[in-house]
Amino acid sequence: MITIIFYILAAITLGTGILTVLSKNPIHSAVYMVICFFSISGHFLLLNALFLAVVNIVVYAGAIMVLILFTLMLMNLSEQNEPKKKVISRIAATASACLMGIVLLAALIKSTPIIEGYQAEGLDYQSVNVIGQVLLDEYLVPFEFAAILLITAMIGAVLISKKETKA
Known part of the structure; x- marks a missing residue:
C-alpha cells in the first residue's frame, strides 16, 4: 500500500514539476509549484518525518508561494513586454540542460551509500523540542543570519517595487 502511495506521489511531484517549468502563465506555474510542494510533504510523511512535512507546507507552500x-x-508581467529569445540561446539552454541531466544521472548511477547500518541511540531526532534545542544552541548565529537576510530581501523587494513619482 505504501509503495502505491509513493508512486502516486512521485507521479504528482514529477508531473507538477514539469508543468511548473513548461507553463506559459506564471500564475499557473506558481499553482503547480504549490501542488508539487504538497506532494513532497506527502513523501516526508511516508518517511515518518512529520516535522519536515509540516514545515514544508507552512514555509514553502504557504509563505514562499x-x-x-x-x-x-506586482511586476505585472505580460507577453507584450517580453523580448523574443534567439534560437541560439534556446539551443544553448537545451544543450546545457541535457548535459546537466547526464551528469546527474551519472552521479546517481555511480553513487553508493556510505552508511550501511544505523545504531539506535534512544534519542528522538524528530521531536520539535530536540530540533529547537539544536537550532538555538548550536546553530543560533546562522539562524539569525538567515533572519537578517530574509528581512533585507523583503525591504529590497519593497524598495524595488515602489513607484517613482515624477516631481
Whole structure:
C-alpha cells in the first residue's frame, strides 16, 4: 500500500514539476509549484518525518508561494513586454540542460551509500523540542543570519517595487 502511495506521489511531484517549468502563465506555474510542494510533504510523511512535512507546507507552500505570487502580480508581467529569445540561446539552454541531466544521472548511477547500518541511540531526532534545542544552541548565529537576510530581501523587494513619482 505504501509503495502505491509513493508512486502516486512521485507521479504528482514529477508531473507538477514539469508543468511548473513548461507553463506559459506564471500564475499557473506558481499553482503547480504549490501542488508539487504538497506532494513532497506527502513523501516526508511516508518517511515518518512529520516535522519536515509540516514545515514544508507552512514555509514553502504557504509563505514562499504567497511572496512569489505577490511579486508576479506586482511586476505585472505580460507577453507584450517580453523580448523574443534567439534560437541560439534556446539551443544553448537545451544543450546545457541535457548535459546537466547526464551528469546527474551519472552521479546517481555511480553513487553508493556510505552508511550501511544505523545504531539506535534512544534519542528522538524528530521531536520539535530536540530540533529547537539544536537550532538555538548550536546553530543560533546562522539562524539569525538567515533572519537578517530574509528581512533585507523583503525591504529590497519593497524598495524595488515602489513607484517613482515624477516631481
